[in-house]
Amino acid sequence: MxxxxxxxxxxxxxxxxxxxxxxxxxxxxxxxxxxxxxxxxxxxxxxxxxxxxxxxxxxxxxxxxxxxxxxxxxxxxxxxxxxxxxxxxxxxxxxxxxxxxxxxxxxxxxxxxxxxxxxxxxxxxxxxxxxxxxxxxxxxxxxxxxxxxxxxxxxxxxxxxxxxxxxxxxxxxxxxxxxxxxxxxxxxxxxxxxxxxxxxxxxxxxxxxxxxxxxxxxxxxxxxxAQISTGTEGVAEPILAEDKKVFNQIRLLMEQEQRFLHHDLKTIDIANALQVSEYRISRAIRAMSAAANVNQFINSYRISYAKQLLTSHQSEHWTILVISMESGFASLAPFNRAFKASEGCTPNQYRQRYMSKETVTNNPVVPY
Known part of the structure; x- marks a missing residue:
């Protein structure tokens, strides 16, 4: 009962x-x-x-x-x-x-x-x-x-x-x-x-x-x-300072060591490299960047790197697949999706637009 x-x-x-x-x-x-x-x-x-x-x-x-x-x-x-x-x-x-x-x-x-x-x-x-x-x-x-x-x-x-x-x-x-x-x-x-x-x-x-x-x-x-400009009110400051410190360390990993080029990079890899918890990595990225999650943050670096390759003369003969792999993406489909979500066009369209602009710049129309 x-x-x-x-x-x-x-x-x-x-x-x-x-x-x-x-x-x-x-x-x-x-x-x-x-x-x-x-x-x-x-x-x-x-x-x-x-x-x-x-x-x-x-x-x-x-x-x-x-x-x-x-x-x-x-x-x-x-x-x-x-x-x-x-x-x-x-x-x-x-x-x-x-x-x-x-x-x-x-x-x-x-x-x-x-x-x-x-x-x-x-x-x-x-x-x-x-x-x-x-x-x-x-x-x-x-x-x-x-x-x-x-x-x-x-x-x-x-x-x-x-x-x-x-x-x-x-x-x-x-x-x-x-x-x-x-x-x-x-x-x-x-x-x-x-x-x-x-x-x-x-x-x-x-x-x-x-x-x-x-x-x-x-x-x-x-x-x-994150919305407070000063970040100095009460107990908020040490939490914000902690996020800033972790976020700056993450940026060093991305910008100096270029960890984003590893296609299998995960939150746990960043956490292990910095000797902090995965939660702190996710929290710092959400608080200190416009990215909604860690994957989106990593992809922003990859897309920026891919844009350099798409507009470089040294890689102008590379296929989109090669550029995606060189930028840290595991395959072509995720690269195309992430690139289009970020830039509003496909990688191939981005390259063609750049080439069109460069052609116009190098061959200006001479008026009579």
Whole structure:
């Protein structure tokens, strides 16, 4: 009875957190991922509640429980490395775990409607369960690692956020695994573990939302500071001075060492070179430049370099592909997109315009 109330509380809180993501402006990747994570936990609550009521809908709700541990890893990575750290391989790994969970739940659904029998699906469910458990354990460890890696190089605020996340995450996972399955007896565990699961889910959800809101307020504060011309009011000055220092170091890497020519340059590479956190790199660039993110900032240097190559006589016979590669782009398509977004024309059009102007300059029309 009381356990049902606990799951109703979980359902209410997760739906509230999910809807609260709509209030963030601008909406970032971590907000979208948190909404997915909260929605999946809401499905967990609905599955348990309908199972206790012996409702057939429990199998339908179970299909939606596929975005818990895999998505919290993506959230942890985005919170403490920045959204730029998420690449296609990270989403692919999370999606593969979700697919495994949905496969297992689908088999249970087909068994419930007598489309399949346990004799036919037993070995498949067993294999899927073992693989899912292995991947889930690995992904949980990675989620915790994202919060503690680079802790000493992080700012004080980031350290507090990392401690809060890592502490709640460790508490939740430790209580549901080591305590429930390793310390307690089976009889006691069967009664206590559901409470540990629901409380851990609540704790991690609320802590994640608190950190999201905390970071949102920090970004707004930094944005307001950047608009202050003097930058000398109250506590704003040391934060702005810190951003200026990091930003000047980033500019040295770009302008003197020309790191932007490395096509695989990422935020973590800049952070490692300067011995600071990725969050501080992203924060400094957003606060001190017109770029919306690190990738856009790096591309601005690449495009400037490409414009020099497009108008140089030494590279006038180079193809656009060669110029894109020489400027630090990994392939031609991203180069064309970034160049057109910056200059309003394609690289080839930019070169032709320059050549037309040079022809007119070198061969002026002589009036009679």
């Amino acid at each position: 009381w356990l049902n109330y606990a799951y109703y509380v979980l359902l209410f809180c997760t739906l509230t957190v999910m809807l609260a993501q709509l209030s963030f402006r601008p909406v970032r990747v971590e907000h979208i991922l948190t909404a997915i994570f909260s929605g999946s936990l809401a499905m967990v609550a609905l599955q348990v509640l309908t199972a206790q009521a012996d409702s057939p809908y429990q199998y339908v709700f179970a299909l939606g429980t596929c975005a818990t541990c895999n998505v919290i890893w993506l959230i942890s990575r985005a919170l403490f490395r920045g959204a730029e750290s998420l690449a296609i391989q990270h989403y692919a790994l999370a999606a593969s775990i979700a697919l495994l969970v949905m496969t297992s739940r689908s088999l249970e659904l087909m068994e419930s409607v007598n489309w399949l029998t346990a004799d036919n699906t037993g070995w498949i469910k067993g294999a899927v369960s073992e693989i899912t458990q292995l991947l889930s354990s690995t992904i949980l460890a990675l989620a915790f690692w994202e919060a503690v890696r680079g802790f000493t190089q992080a700012s004080k605020t980031s350290q507090y956020q990392r401690l809060l996340f890592a502490g709640s995450f460790f508490t939740g996972v430790f209580s549901c695994t080591v305590v429930a399955e390793g310390i307690l007896t089976s009889d006691v565990s069967s009664q206590i573990k559901p409470w540990l699961v629901v409380s851990s889910a609540l704790l991690i959800t609320l802590v994640t939302f608190i950190i999201l809101f905390w970071q949102h307020l920090s970004r707004r504060h930094i944005s307001n500071i």
